[in-house]
Amino acid sequence: MASAGITIALDAMGGDRAPDMVLRGADMALQRYPELRFVVFGDETGIAPLLTKLPRLRPAVSITHTSEAVLDDAKPSLALRAGRHTSMRLAIDAVADGLADGVVSAGNTGALMAMAKFVLKTLPGIDRPAIASFFPTRRGESVMLDLGANVDCDVENLVQFALLGDAFARTVLGLVEPSVGLLNVGSEELKGNDAVRAASLRLRDALSPIRFHGFIEGDDIPAGTVDVVVTDGFTGNIAVKTAEGTAKLFGEFLAGAFRHSLMARVGYLFARPALRMLRMRIDPRRYNGAVFLGLGGIAVKSHGSTDALGFANAIGVAVDMKANGFLDQTRIVLAQLYQATSMPQPAAL
Amino acid sequence: MASAGITIALDAMGGDRAPDMVLRGADMALQRYPELRFVVFGDETGIAPLLTKLPRLRPAVSITHTSEAVLDDAKPSLALRAGRHTSMRLAIDAVADGLADGVVSAGNTGALMAMAKFVLKTLPGIDRPAIASFFPTRRGESVMLDLGANVDCDVENLVQFALLGDAFARTVLGLVEPSVGLLNVGSEELKGNDAVRAASLRLRDALSPIRFHGFIEGDDIPAGTVDVVVTDGFTGNIAVKTAEGTAKLFGEFLAGAFRHSLMARVGYLFARPALRMLRMRIDPRRYNGAVFLGLGGIAVKSHGSTDALGFANAIGVAVDMKANGFLDQTRIVLAQLYQATSMPQPAAL
Numbered sequence: 001m002a003s004a005g006i007t008i009a010l011d012a013m014g015g016d017r018a019p020d021m022v023l024r025g026a027d028m029a030l031q032r033y034p035e036l037r038f039v040v041f042g043d044e045t046g047i048a049p050l051l052t053k054l055p056r057l058r059p060a061v062s063i064t065h066t067s068e069a070v071l072d073d074a075k076p077s078l079a080l081r082a083g084r085h086t087s088m089r090l091a092i093d094a095v096a097d098g099l100a101d102g103v104v105s106a107g108n109t110g111a112l113m114a115m116a117k118f119v120l121k122t123l124p125g126i127d128r129p130a131i132a133s134f135f136p137t138r139r140g141e142s143v144m145l146d147l148g149a150n151v152d153c154d155v156e157n158l159v160q161f162a163l164l165g166d167a168f169a170r171t172v173l174g175l176v177e178p179s180v181g182l183l184n185v186g187s188e189e190l191k192g193n194d195a196v197r198a199a200s201l202r203l204r205d206a207l208s209p210i211r212f213h214g215f216i217e218g219d220d221i222p223a224g225t226v227d228v229v230v231t232d233g234f235t236g237n238i239a240v241k242t243a244e245g246t247a248k249l250f251g252e253f254l255a256g257a258f259r260h261s262l263m264a265r266v267g268y269l270f271a272r273p274a275l276r277m278l279r280m281r282i283d284p285r286r287y288n289g290a291v292f293l294g295l296g297g298i299a300v301k302s303h304g305s306t307d308a309l310g311f312a313n314a315i316g317v318a319v320d321m322k323a324n325g326f327l328d329q330t331r332i333v334l335a336q337l338y339q340a341t342s343m344p345q346p347a348a349l
Numbered sequence: 350m351a352s353a354g355i356t357i358a359l360d361a362m363g364g365d366r367a368p369d370m371v372l373r374g375a376d377m378a379l380q381r382y383p384e385l386r387f388v389v390f391g392d393e394t395g396i397a398p399l400l401t402k403l404p405r406l407r408p409a410v411s412i413t414h415t416s417e418a419v420l421d422d423a424k425p426s427l428a429l430r431a432g433r434h435t436s437m438r439l440a441i442d443a444v445a446d447g448l449a450d451g452v453v454s455a456g457n458t459g460a461l462m463a464m465a466k467f468v469l470k471t472l473p474g475i476d477r478p479a480i481a482s483f484f485p486t487r488r489g490e491s492v493m494l495d496l497g498a499n500v501d502c503d504v505e506n507l508v509q510f511a512l513l514g515d516a517f518a519r520t521v522l523g524l525v526e527p528s529v530g531l532l533n534v535g536s537e538e539l540k541g542n543d544a545v546r547a548a549s550l551r552l553r554d555a556l557s558p559i560r561f562h563g564f565i566e567g568d569d570i571p572a573g574t575v576d577v578v579v580t581d582g583f584t585g586n587i588a589v590k591t592a593e594g595t596a597k598l599f600g601e602f603l604a605g606a607f608r609h610s611l612m613a614r615v616g617y618l619f620a621r622p623a624l625r626m627l628r629m630r631i632d633p634r635r636y637n638g639a640v641f642l643g644l645g646g647i648a649v650k651s652h653g654s655t656d657a658l659g660f661a662n663a664i665g666v667a668v669d670m671k672a673n674g675f676l677d678q679t680r681i682v683l684a685q686l687y688q689a690t691s692m693p694q695p696a697a698l
Contacts, residue, residue: 137598138598138601183587185587193500193501193583217586218586218587218588218589218591218593218594219591221595222595222597222598223594223598234541235583235584235587238532238534238566238588239588239591240567241566241567242568242571242591243592245567245568245570245572246571246595248571249572250631253631256627257620257623258623260626263622266619267617267618268616268620270616271612271617271620274606274607274609274613277606278606281602
């Protein structure tokens with residue numbers, strides 16, 4: 001993957017095991033993208049000694065010192081008002097100032113969204129940004145949004161999320177014409193609330209720039225029926241956490257079954273390599289990196305509890321978005337939508 | 350379990366494998382509840398020959414013939430208007446007429462809800478009935494509602510669902526003081542939409558008759574954090590289908606892992622008895638039976654694709670509700686709520 005000339009801004013102070021996990025993650029990302037560069041924001045007294053242990057990373061990094069960091073439980077509004085010198089804010093500023101092509105942080109999600117929205121603004125034609133992530137399915141990988149940025153969504157929000165998800169699937173999953181589905185309680189046209197029914201009519205329009213599959217149901221998410229799952233932030237957040245929790249419970253039940261008898265323990269020994277492959281296939285670190293879509297810049301949120309491998313994957317998402325022109329792709333589908341439909345075109349577009 | 354004097358009305362024509370699956374399910378239920386009696390509605394030419402093969406069931410059954418049945422794709426409004434002689438409608442009428450203590454059908458969900466609501470009415474103090482079901486968790490079993498009867502829910506609906514779920518958990522799961530959680534996108538008080546925030550305030554009230562845990566998130570559902578999960582029908586339907594689909598996908602991934610190599614196949618042979626136990630633990634037939642709560646009678650919807658064992662379990666839910674006084678329990682908590690809080694008490698209560 002081409003990474004020449006790409007620079008990523010890192011919030012070195014966000015995440016349970018920061019800054020160690022952040023820098024080791026950057027080091028791992030460098031293995032995959034040797035020409036990548038980093039601008040790192042955080043406490044230099046913690047960062048500098050770590051860098052001496054990472055000789056490959058050292059020449060690829062420039063550090064900007066700050067002793068301030070956003071607390072994990074800080075209210076987004078407070079972080080926005082009083083956090084102008086935090087590592088998170090400075091990393092976002094670096095994107096706005098053209099010093100970096102994207103920002104990655106494992107810190108406070110609400111604060112990161114509030115700051116990124118304030119600093120990077122939303123793209124013309126987008127009312128509200130959404131949080132997207134990808135996940136394993138029967139058919140490979142799919143994208144889902146919104147995962148919690150917008151608890152209440154109207155028809156415009158859902159239509160815009162569909163376009164953002166389409167552009168993300170094209171540029172990060174490399175799909176040529178991703179299929180997009182709208183999450184609902186049934187597949188018939190009359191099902192659901194007003195917002196999903198109206199959004200479906202708009203996306204079904206022959207002139208819509210995306211390939212709209214129609215309504216999908218909850219079990220279509222893990223089945224991979226569509227490449228992009230669109231829903232409001234309330235439902236999306238609950239669906240994705242329900243899926244994660246169910247997979248975890250299943251794993252625990254399975255571990256319990258293997259401990260159940262001597263025979264089962266023997267069986268486990270034989271099956272271990274294959275089970276390790278299964279575990280890799282659904283490893284949450286592979287799917288780390290919730291992306292804020294709809295902003296004027298690239299911003300990726302890593303899970304706070306991830307390790308270096310997970311953080312490296314979150315960096316990878318930001319790099320892929322930049323390398324494959326996510327922002328340009330978004331502008332293209334937005335322009336097509338406003339040209340194709342009778343929607344009032346925003347002046348700024 | 351005491352089943353003396355309990356009679357269940359069965360819609361013999363609902364479900365993919367009806368009437369065979371319905372009658373065999375009734376026969377299995379009779380094994381568990383030897384004193385149970387059935388009134389069966391459907392096509393006698395199909396039912397009578399089957400009964401000759403089920404000598405235990407035969408004396409426990411009385412058949413009312415009808416050649417009409419609700420089609421699987423019939424609109425609820427049409428079924429309600431034109432379906433007065435269908436097996437489903439006659440089975441519901443039997444409950445209203447005092448000929449049966451509850452009705453079980455594996456037919457069209459929407460039609461069953463519409464007819465049951467029309468015939469059995471809602472309980473005084475309940476604005477809209479909800480669909481509830483139980484499911485396996487880390488700690489045992491929990492109940493969730495609404496699973497799709499009400500796409501849009503206000504604060505009153507959510508509070509009433511909490512009471513209905515409490516009464517259901519007491520009478521069917523046998524819990525003394527079940528904990529009740531409200532599904533949300535975060536556990537902090539400020540999270541979520543207006544309806545869940547207002548419902549939380551009401552349920553937190555010291556005089557509320559239920560044990561309210563507070564907000565829970567999607568991963569709390571499989572974790573079994575609470576005994577009763579309360580949510581609107583849009584979110585609940587999607588969450589439960591997402592969980593089912595995720596468990597199914599995990600099972601497929603697991604089967605694939607065991608097929609992956611000769612070693613893994615050998616491992617499977619050793620672990621098979623333990624894996625069979627795991628499969629039993631999450632067998633959807635164990636959790637068959639979606640219950641319509643809030644009606645003036647007991648109505649249970651079986652999965653349409655279930656087999657005799659699953660249908661027998663759905664009958665078991667109806668029997669437990671009757672034997673343990675679900676309707677009386679519901680009236681008690683409703684009366685406590687209206688006495689305890691400043692809510693305007695419905696005249697009929």
